[in-house]
Amino acid sequence: MLDRLDRWQRSRRGPAFVIAVGRKYGEDGAAMHAARVSYYAFFSIFPLLLAFVSAVGFVLQGRPALRQKILDSAFADVPVVGTFVRDDIGGITGSGIALLVGIGVALWAGLGVTIALGHAFDVVWSIAPVEQYGYVTRRLRGLLVLVVAGCGIVASSLLSGAATSGRLGATAENIALVGLSLAVDFVALMAAFRLLTPSIAGLRDLIPGVALAMAGLYALQSLGAWYVQATIARASDTYGLFATVIGLLSWLSLAAHLILVSAEVNAVRVLHLWPRSLRGPLTPADARALEGYAERARRVPGERIVVQWRPGAGTDQPGSPCASAAQTGDDTDRSPQPDDDATPPAPAASPPADRP
Numbered sequence: 001m002l003d004r005l006d007r008w009q010r011s012r013r014g015p016a017f018v019i020a021v022g023r024k025y026g027e028d029g030a031a032m033h034a035a036r037v038s039y040y041a042f043f044s045i046f047p048l049l050l051a052f053v054s055a056v057g058f059v060l061q062g063r064p065a066l067r068q069k070i071l072d073s074a075f076a077d078v079p080v081v082g083t084f085v086r087d088d089i090g091g092i093t094g095s096g097i098a099l100l101v102g103i104g105v106a107l108w109a110g111l112g113v114t115i116a117l118g119h120a121f122d123v124v125w126s127i128a129p130v131e132q133y134g135y136v137t138r139r140l141r142g143l144l145v146l147v148v149a150g151c152g153i154v155a156s157s158l159l160s161g162a163a164t165s166g167r168l169g170a171t172a173e174n175i176a177l178v179g180l181s182l183a184v185d186f187v188a189l190m191a192a193f194r195l196l197t198p199s200i201a202g203l204r205d206l207i208p209g210v211a212l213a214m215a216g217l218y219a220l221q222s223l224g225a226w227y228v229q230a231t232i233a234r235a236s237d238t239y240g241l242f243a244t245v246i247g248l249l250s251w252l253s254l255a256a257h258l259i260l261v262s263a264e265v266n267a268v269r270v271l272h273l274w275p276r277s278l279r280g281p282l283t284p285a286d287a288r289a290l291e292g293y294a295e296r297a298r299r300v301p302g303e304r305i306v307v308q309w310r311p312g313a314g315t316d317q318p319g320s321p322c323a324s325a326a327q328t329g330d331d332t333d334r335s336p337q338p339d340d341d342a343t344p345p346a347p348a349a350s351p352p353a354d355r356p
Contacts, residue, residue, distance in 0.1 A: 033120035117259070196208060
């Protein structure tokens with residue numbers, strides 16, 4: 001039965017691609033990384049909101065109406081808890097230097113989610129530790145992603161004001177608001193996919209995964225709004241607090257899984273990691289995937305990793321070896337050694353003794 005299913009999915013592009021994404025998701029341990037991303041996201045939301053409110057309040061201190069409109073738009077995009085913390089999060093006050101220091105500290109505390117997401121993307125793309133971004137570079141790129149997302153929220157709120165001016169009609173206004181929300185998600189996701197891990201794919205190659213994540217996040221935002229109306233708004237103060245925390249953690253966990261699945265879609269497409277084998281001989285895509293997993297172990301520039309397959313085990317073509325090596329300056333001979341269980345060669349026969 002499994003053999004028939006394997007042959008069927010290998011011969012069909014759509015099912016083979018879906019199965020390949022699922023296999024790579026499991027082999028990468030993406031569920032564990034999604035849990036880590038959602039954990040850091042939970043503790044990053046409030047520092048980032050504090051930094052955003054403080055920055056907007058400082059820049060637009062002479063235009064309170066516009067400032068409140070932008071903040072309302074930002075809180076509306078915060079899953080589950082946005083409507084509840086609207087009046088509880090105030091800006092950082094003080095002199096200019098104190099304000100900048102406070103915003104910087106809040107941003108630093110909120111970088112945990114971008115760092116965790118960057119590490120997860122490194123695993124998805126099989127980036128060796130020696131090629132990953134360093135301590136400072138990773139945080140600067142995470143900060144740039146946050147800045148892009150914040151600018152997208154500001155631009156969305158400004159454009160939504162023009163869209164809801166009453167000139168377009170109710171239906172057109174709703175379509176415009178949905179389009180603006182999707183555009184903000186698309187820009188923020190593209191920035192994260194492109195900036196948080198070393199470049200392997202171009203921007204065009206990232207579009208399918210970004211589009212999938214964008215559509216999924218919009219659906220999750222609608223689900224979060226329904227959850228607030230159906231559960232939290234009707235609950236008592238004590239139960240409502242637990243329901244809010246559980247709802248936010250659940251939302252963040254689903255969003256993290258969705259983003260990593262979307263990243264796996266891009267990796268499988270760009271690296272040609274399908275069709276994968278369910279049973280029987282490995283396919284060339286299996287060989288490429290497994291060689292990428294071995295490449296993750298490279299930790300120093302001079303290290304060289306060679307993957308060699310036994311005859312008949314590496315690909316669909318028996319006896320054809322698949323080898324991959326890291327491009328480094330180390331020329332040490334690391335060719336595969338004979339198997340320990342292989343039969344040793346028979347000793348050479350000794351020449352006959354001379355007869356008298």
